[in-house]
Amino acid sequence: MKQYNHILFSIENSVARITFNRPQVFNSMNAPMRQEILEVLDICANDPSVRAVYITGSGKAFCAGQDLQEVTDPNGPSLTEIISSGYNPIILKIRALEKPVVCGVNGVAAGAGANIALACDITVASGSASFTQAFSRIGLVPDSGGTWTLPRLVGMQRAAALTMLSDKITALEAAAIGMIWKTFPDETFAIESLELAEILAKMPTRGLAYTKQALNQSFSHDLPAQLALEDKLQTAAGQTHDYREGVAAFLEKRKPEFKGE
DSSP: OOOOSSEEEEEETTEEEEEEOOGGGTTOBOHHHHHHHHHHHHHHHHOTTOOEEEEEESTTEEEOOBOHHHHHOTTSOOHHHHIIIIIHHHHHHHHHOSSOEEEEEOSEEETHHHHHHHHSSEEEEETTOEEEOOGGGGTOOOOTTHHHHHHHHHOHHHHHHHHHHOOOEEHHHHHHTTSSSEEEOHHHHHHHHHHHHHHHHTSOHHHHHHHHHHHHHTTTSOHHHHHHHHHHHHHHHTTSHHHHHHHHHHHTTSOOOOOOO
16 A cells, blocks of 8 residues: 555555644644645545445544644745645535544644534544644634534524634533534543444444435525435435345344445
8 A cells, every 4th residue: 555654544444544743843734744634535525345434533633724834934835725625625525525534632722623524424532632723823724624613513592602713622621512523532442443434333324424415415406405415425325235235134133234335
């Protein structure tokens, strides 16, 4: 498998593991790192052996957001280029990926790093992790989907406070307000968070993909439109191998063996 310079990537037990790997700068992102992430997300989308994705960070941080050395470099890319060719495609690929994406926030998640974490399907964190939007502290606007994701997760008032004040909140606070799903103790975090992805990788992948599609569209649909989408997706799910296997296993009182088909 190809070796990358700014991330670690592997596939094991049907789980693709993406680890941000610039620990010396708290996994802050530059253009080469963003491009490596985009490349492996495409691999995850196109490789049928991948049935779930797990994203985490190496070292003490999950991701400190944008590498400010890049934006202050007179020969570096503009903010427009950084967002349009890097962060926006990453967020869109995560949301469009027809496989569940688990994010294991192992440390501080700031700025774009926080919003990449929140764009994943199920986000968990170690007890010592923290989140901060950070943008307002340098006069910028939340990007990487933050202004879309946060209000949907925590409501408009909390989203406004989190983005405007840029306060750091703990993982426990994030779980309490619904920003993330749950936390794990630091000692067991790596094992328990990865285990979530391994569980999902053994589940009916097409059914999970249809569920993700329905959730993605739920905020833009009125109720009749969403009911019609559910009808369409349920019909498609009912034609999969895993649906037939799930029903057969239930009737035969045995554990199902899903193939992701």
